[in-house]
Amino acid sequence: MTAPTIERDVSLLVQEAIEKHGAHRDALIPILSEVNHALGYIPAEAFQEVHKQLQTEDVSVSKGQLFGLASFYDMLSTKPRGRHVIKFCENAPCHVVGGKAVWDALCDSLNLKNGETTPDKKWTLVTTSCLGLCSVGPVVLIDDDLYGNVVPGQIDKILARYE
Amino acid sequence: MQTKRAMILVSNDPESIRLGANELIQNLSEALGAYDLQDEVEITTLSNIGTSNILPLVVVYPEATVYGPVKPADARFLVEEHLYKGRVATDLIAPPKQLSGNIGWLRAHKGYNPAEQRIVLERAGHIDPENIEEFIAENGYQALGKALSEMTPEQVIETIEKSGLQGRGGAGFPTGRKWKFVRMAKGEKKYIICNADESEPGTFKDRIVLEGDPHTILEAMAIAGYALGADEGYIYIRGEYGLAYRRLQQAIEQAEEYGFLGDNIFEKGFNFHIHLHTGAGAYVCGEETALIESIEGKRGEPRARPPYPVTHGLWNRPTLVNNVETLANIPAIVRNGAEWYRSFGTPSSPGTKVYTIMGNVNFSGVIEVPMGITLREVINIYAKGMKPGSILRMAQTGGSSGSIIPASLQDTPMDFESFRKAGVSLGSGALLICDQNTCIVDLVKVLLQFFRFESCGKCTPCRVGTQRTYEIVDRISQGQGRLEDLDVLVSLAQEMERASNCGLGQTAGVPVRDMLKHFRTEVEAHIRLGSCPTGVCAMTPETELV
Numbered sequence: 001m002t003a004p005t006i007e008r009d010v011s012l013l014v015q016e017a018i019e020k021h022g023a024h025r026d027a028l029i030p031i032l033s034e035v036n037h038a039l040g041y042i043p044a045e046a047f048q049e050v051h052k053q054l055q056t057e058d059v060s061v062s063k064g065q066l067f068g069l070a071s072f073y074d075m076l077s078t079k080p081r082g083r084h085v086i087k088f089c090e091n092a093p094c095h096v097v098g099g100k101a102v103w104d105a106l107c108d109s110l111n112l113k114n115g116e117t118t119p120d121k122k123w124t125l126v127t128t129s130c131l132g133l134c135s136v137g138p139v140v141l142i143d144d145d146l147y148g149n150v151v152p153g154q155i156d157k158i159l160a161r162y163e
Numbered sequence: 164m165q166t167k168r169a170m171i172l173v174s175n176d177p178e179s180i181r182l183g184a185n186e187l188i189q190n191l192s193e194a195l196g197a198y199d200l201q202d203e204v205e206i207t208t209l210s211n212i213g214t215s216n217i218l219p220l221v222v223v224y225p226e227a228t229v230y231g232p233v234k235p236a237d238a239r240f241l242v243e244e245h246l247y248k249g250r251v252a253t254d255l256i257a258p259p260k261q262l263s264g265n266i267g268w269l270r271a272h273k274g275y276n277p278a279e280q281r282i283v284l285e286r287a288g289h290i291d292p293e294n295i296e297e298f299i300a301e302n303g304y305q306a307l308g309k310a311l312s313e314m315t316p317e318q319v320i321e322t323i324e325k326s327g328l329q330g331r332g333g334a335g336f337p338t339g340r341k342w343k344f345v346r347m348a349k350g351e352k353k354y355i356i357c358n359a360d361e362s363e364p365g366t367f368k369d370r371i372v373l374e375g376d377p378h379t380i381l382e383a384m385a386i387a388g389y390a391l392g393a394d395e396g397y398i399y400i401r402g403e404y405g406l407a408y409r410r411l412q413q414a415i416e417q418a419e420e421y422g423f424l425g426d427n428i429f430e431k432g433f434n435f436h437i438h439l440h441t442g443a444g445a446y447v448c449g450e451e452t453a454l455i456e457s458i459e460g461k462r463g464e465p466r467a468r469p470p471y472p473v474t475h476g477l478w479n480r481p482t483l484v485n486n487v488e489t490l491a492n493i494p495a496i497v498r499n500g501a502e503w504y505r506s507f508g509t510p511s512s513p514g515t516k517v518y519t520i521m522g523n524v525n526f527s528g529v530i531e532v533p534m535g536i537t538l539r540e541v542i543n544i545y546a547k548g549m550k551p552g553s554i555l556r557m558a559q560t561g562g563s564s565g566s567i568i569p570a571s572l573q574d575t576p577m578d579f580e581s582f583r584k585a586g587v588s589l590g591s592g593a594l595l596i597c598d599q600n601t602c603i604v605d606l607v608k609v610l611l612q613f614f615r616f617e618s619c620g621k622c623t624p625c626r627v628g629t630q631r632t633y634e635i636v637d638r639i640s641q642g643q644g645r646l647e648d649l650d651v652l653v654s655l656a657q658e659m660e661r662a663s664n665c666g667l668g669q670t671a672g673v674p675v676r677d678m679l680k681h682f683r684t685e686v687e688a689h690i691r692l693g694s695c696p697t698g699v700c701a702m703t704p705e706t707e708l709v
Contacts, residue, residue: 028460029443033402059460072462072619074444075402091364092559093521093595095609129446129613130364131403134519134593135527136178144405146177 013038014049025059032069032076040085041077042070074128082117082124084162086110087141090127094137098151102138103127105152109159122162168203169246172222172291173233175208176374177406179219183235184208187219190238197239198247207291209375217257231257279545280507282515283368283491284531287375292410295417298378304423306494310386311431314497319390320346323493325501327513332358332449332486333561333590334666335512335579341483344473345391348481353393355384356458356477356484359400359407360442360449363562364613365593368517369487371529373400373407376491377414381424381437383490386497388435391483396437399454402444411439446617450665451484453619464621465665488517488592508534512578516589520546522596523553535581538573542596553598557681561590563610564670567603567677588673602699603682604689607674608636614671625668628659632675642702644690649679 017034021027028050035046047066054061070076088103110118112125133139136148140158147158171191175184188206195201209222217231223245230252233241237255244252290297298304310319324339345353357380361369373380384396400408415437418424426434440458442448448457452466455477476482492514496504505513512534521527524546532545538558542548549555555570560577566587568575575585582589597606615629632655635648656672663669678686688696695702 025460026440026458029457030441033441033443061460068462069460072445073402073442076443090609091613092563092606092609093365093593096522096595096597096601096606128444129617130362130366132361132367132370132401133177134365134367134521135529137521146181148178148181 010035010039010043010045011049014046014053018050018053023054023056023059028054028059028061028066028069029073032066036070036076040081040083041079043080080117080121082121084122084143085124085126087126087128087131089129089131089133089137089139089141091130093130093134094139097137099138101152102140102150102155105155106140109155123159167205169205170224171204171206171246172209172224173206174218174220176218182218182232184219186235187221187233187238190235191221191242194239194242195246198242200242200246204246208293209288209291220257221255226251229257230255279530280515280533281531282495282504282507283372283488283517284375284529285495286379287371290376292375292377293413295378295414295421298376299421302494302498303378304382304418306497307382307385307389307423308429310389310497311429311433316346316390316392319386319497322497322501323390326492326496326504327501327511328489328492328496328504329512329579330486331488331492331516331592333363333564333588335589338485338489341473341485342387342391344471345393345481345483348474350481352395352480353391354477354480354482355387355391355393355396356451356454356482357384357396357398357490358449358451358454358484358486359398359404360454361404361487361591362401362446362449363564363591363593365519365521365559365562365595366591367519368529368592370404370407371517372487372491373404374410377407377410378418379491379494380411380487381414381418383485383493384437385424385428385435386493387483387485387490389433393483394434394436396435397440397458397477398437399440399442399448399458401442401448408439408441415439445619446613447619447665447667450667453665454484455482462619464619465667467664509576509578509580511580516577516592518592518594520594520596522558522594523550523598523601524548524596525550534578535576537576538568538594541577541594542573546596549596549598553600555596556599556601557597557603557606559595559597559606560593561588562593563613564588564666564673565590565593567606567674567681569681588670600697600699602695602697603678603685604636604640604695605697605699607678608633608640610674611636611671614667618667618671622662622664622668624659624662625664625671628655628663628668629671631655632659632672636675639686639689640695640700640702642689642693642700644686646687646690648690649683649686653679 013035017031021030036042047063050066051063070078110123114127117124131139138150140147140150173188191206195204219233220231221233222229228251241252286301320342328338329335445463447453448463450465451472453463457463472482472484474481508514515531516534517531519529526547530545557567557569559567568587575581611633615633618625618629620626638644652675656675659668659672685696
């Protein structure tokens with residue numbers, strides 16, 4: 001993707017998100033989530049656009065405040081991520097049923113550490129807090145696909161499903 | 164309406180969908196077409212609440228025959244055998260052992276645990292959550308109608324107060340009293356918020372309610388709105404709960420269409436509107452003031468209290484914040500009365516509690532039982548005992564901010580008062596059962612990693628305290644601990660509890676405190692002998708926690 005395309009897309013994307021969620025203060029997180037969902041992260045231009053397009057009496061937020069929002073919430077990313085994001089639950093319920101071994105297998109298979117992206121931009125590996133699927137732990141979430149009762153031996157097979 | 168001869172229920176929770184439930188529904192529908200049965204048999208979905216290893220689950224009514232796991236390829240055989248030839252497709256029948264007890268719709272049939280009492284989960288897994296008519300058929304919106312036509316707002320609050328219902332989000336604050344505070348607070352505009360930001364590790368009870376019975380929450384919020392004089396409500400649902408979000412969205416649309424939400428409800432001049440708001444991944448937003456900040460489009464950092472949300476909440480207006488499970492009790496209480504509700508549970512903690520069970524046990528999942536049963540009962544009856552070869556070593560109750568209790572406390576009744584006396588927290592109702600292969604230092608390290616990651620950073624005791632306690636416990640797990648570290652841990656835990664701004668920091672020291680209270684010998688072994696008694700900790704400086 002070339003730079004000018006991104007700029008135009010972001011402006012339009014923000015405009016659509018504002019139309020969908022409303023130009024209110026309580027729509028800020030939904031608007032940023034929308035951008036994050038479409039692009040995989042929130043680029044600096046998006047903060048600029050939200051700041052520019054949301055100059056109503058009710059809402060006026062600086063770029064800094066918007067960045068502060070995005071950096072606070074775990075599901076929003078301010079850095080580009082890989083095409084597929086792998087989220088691994090690192091909490092106690094998954095841990096006591098063998099989570100650590102699954103995590104090690106993930107790290108080994110992808111040659112990544114927590115928070116890193118592969119050089120070919122295919123994978124980003126992150127840990128996450130409880131996803132509320134504890135009865136089928138250990139749990140791995142790839143994009144929107146859930147994998148439960150995961151054992152280390154399945155990792156390569158699961159990863160092979162993704163282009 | 165045309166009468167149907169039979170009904171096929173297919174589980175479509177996320178795990179079932181992953182295993183092909185949608186394809187299965189498609190194939191079943193095609194198979195019915197092939198046998199020309201499409202007018203006689205209806206297919207509907209159910210949100211599975213039972214066991215996880217026989218999914219997707221298919222139940223055929225009126226016989227209530229349970230099949231599972233059913234693969235998409237089995238659809239034709241199932242239809243041919245059961246619905247065309249009229250005999251049970253024995254090859255696909257679910258193994259009875261895994262069915263016993265915990266599946267809601269089996270209540271009229273054998274295997275249903277008599278001690279399980281469903282109020283909150285009355286309909287979850289029993290009705291099609293996407294169909295408002297099934298909800299209405301099961302007494303849905305009846306309580307709202309009763310409140311609006313037969314009761315004054317004061318009478319509704321009085322009923323809730325008399326029922327003795329306590330908040331099910333973890334703190335156990337009397338719900339009726341909270342409602343009264345908001346009712347009495349000055350201000351024309353008030354808000355009702357449903358806290359559906361369920362992120363306590365090991366807790367998924369609210370998800371089961373939201374996915375399986377979304378209308379019950381809408382009904383409860385409307386009742387609260389009527390009782391408290393509010394015309395607007397928010398459901399703050401965590402960003403990770405996509406299916407629950409879609410179900411709620413659909414439920415709100417349906418309720419508006421049927422006139423249970425919106426303007427002039429039941430033509431009684433009462434208006435109530437509900438907005439759905441998703442979080443974006445922050446544990447701390449389960450704290451009510453952080454949640455309010457988050458709805459207002461800010462970083463979810465808890466406010467200083469007082470003032471409390473009951474007087475200064477959303478947009479600084481009086482606001483009621485109730486947990487999903489708390490709200491799910493409301494319609495049943497309004498319908499059946501306070502006396503009825505008090506007939507369950509203990510005098511000081513009436514009603515039922517939904518628990519999520521997991522860990523080294525044979526059954527993981529959700530149960531709803533009266534307050535006051537013991538952990539031993541939960542493990543032996545509902546969890547079907549420990550896994551083969553496993554012996555109960557410790558349990559963690561109430562998620563990360565709950566307590567770690569040794570096996571010796573397993574006969575303490577689980578209700579707010581008994582647990583408070585024993586210095587244990589009931590918390591959110593998560594029960595993580597750990598066997599002899601669990602190392603306390605390793606477990607506490609994982610819990611502290613959670614707190615240091617989720618601390619919002621606003622106040623120093625929590626931001627620094629969670630980091631330092633993690634570093635010390637990490638060092639002990641690497642064989643680099645010193646005995647004086649234990650004193651430092653104790654004082655850090657105390658200071659976090661006393662000086663932190665919100666519940667996150669105030670409870671972050673609990674795992675450390677419990678570790679030293681119940682398992683000090685084992686911790687000292689890591690330090691004095693430089694070895695881990697269970698062999699879990701690698702005891703080398705290179706170890707890095709996930």
